[in-house]
Ligand code: ADP
């Protein structure tokens with residue numbers, strides 16, 4: 001029944017070279033094939049046009065040498081002028097087409113960025129809730145930015161220069177083989193040696209880079225937290241500390257960079273040493289053969305130019321390999337996320353069982369659950385809620401109430417037992433189907449930085465302005481919204497920072513109201529509010545609960561006094577179930593709470609827990 005969704009998670013490039021990385025990125029962005037082909041075509045034309053010059057110069061040289069020897073002097077000048085024009089034409093073609101290639105490369109790298117970013121968010125939206133429990137938001141963002149910048153920079157550098165040079169080098173290899181095979185052999189040995197020497201340094205370099213990236217991403221995570229909770233930072237005067245911690249992460253990347261760079265540049269000296277030895281040998285070969293009459297002077301000029309052309313890409317190789325290494329290391333974390341296991345979700349709607357009126361809407365049966373490898377948070381939890389019934393869930397703080405809500409939403413798999421909605425095991429329901437039927441009001445209002453109207457509309461994007469206004473009215477929110485500058489179009493700031501707690505909560509009540517699901521869950525919806533705003537929100541909540549099956553979590557008596565039944569949880573198990581009147585005299589958690597209130601003590605269950 002449960003099928004793993006779109007399983008084709010790509011294998012991330014591990015410690016791979018430039019070509020493997022390139023191949024991986026190209027496969028991952030296969031819809032950009034026309035751009036890749038365009039870049040390659042431009043590279044081929046640019047390279048061919050670039051190759052014309054050495055040939056023309058070589059021919060011109062021979063023409064001059066012959067003319068001077070024969071004493072024909074200026075008579076060959078028109079021929080030379082034609083050669084010059086041809087060189088000019090070739091260079092012009094090369095310039096225009098290489099810029100065309102550069103343009104294509106810019107577009108390509110931007111598209112790569114868009115594709116990589118979009119796929120990342122798409123992937124994140126499919127990852128299990130537990131994945132997010134271990135990650136800082138800022139880290140997730142930082143990792144994305146870093147990976148994408150490095151991959152797209154790499155793609156751009158490849159498009160702009162490297163392809164052309166590679167093609168030229170291959171051409172030079174073939175041409176020199178035609179003229180004198182030992183040259184080709186030398187060239188053919190230089191390239192792989194150079195790449196091999198780079199490969200030697202790569203493993204260590206990448207390990208260090210991964211370490212560095214870890215610091216940068218962690219710093220990014222903290223950065224986002226500090227900015228997001230700037231008031232906390234200020235009130236505890238921790239600015240200095242936060243700044244120092246942040247700096248420290250970068251200081252530590254400093255020493256890693258030094259080690260990395262030393263390593264890289266030492267190897268570069270060795271690599272280039274080898275390269276220059278090989279080139280010196282090639283020059284000597286050419287000179288020797290020219291002296292022996294094997295080459296004309298023109299051919300010698302041609303070959304020297306060709307070899308100089310081959311030399312540039314080999315040297316550039318060092319730079320491109322560096323970019324490629326960054327792309328490999330940078331994209332490794334990216335592709336690791338892309339390869340993470342997605343939530344298993346059901347796509348097909350199961351056949352719904354026939355139901356008699358009055359059958360429970362929600363049933364928890366022997367529910368057992370714990371986070372990760374941790375101990376059980378809930379054990380043998382069994383209770384049900386009948387249509388239209390209001391059931392309050394009471395426990396000490398940390399007793400597992402929010403956990404139960406998470407399970408009801410299908411955010412985590414159960415360790416045992418079953419949760420049924422309208423008689424159907426929620427594990428067999430498609431997630432969107434399940435979540436469509438549940439409206440939630442969280443303790444923390446969790447609004448978005450958008451207008452009042454868009455926030456209310458969040459669970460029902462197609463709602464009309466009238467419906468939005470009606471929901472606000474019933475949530476007891478129209479009063480204050482009417483006074484906002486712009487009313488429903490007023491921006492509320494990040495997470496609703498421009499509103500008071502009670503106002504934010506009334507907006508989230510309106511949001512739940514508009515979603516109009518049959519099951520309502522209030523997870524400490526008023527616990528963050530003072531008594532007066534609580535009353536204002538409470539009025540909205542009463543409207544919201546009307547006619548809906550409701551699960552109410554609250555730690556204030558005022559909120560749960562009017563419910564039909566109370567379920568108390570103790571040590572992860574259901575302790576008592578009964579009407580408020582029954583539980584008031586049973587001597588359990590609820591009775592204790594009542595007694596405490598009667599004595600005029602704090603009516604918070606949290607206080608009870610201590
Ligand atoms: P309540 O809502 O009743 O105050 P919770 O359901 O939030 O309690 O928490 C129940 C227990 O589960 C607590 O011990 C808490 O530490 C733990 N817990 C809650 N959320 C997570 C999580 N995402 N990962 C691991 N443990 C968690």
Ligand code: MG
Pocket residue numbers: 401402403523524
């Ligand atoms: Mg909670």
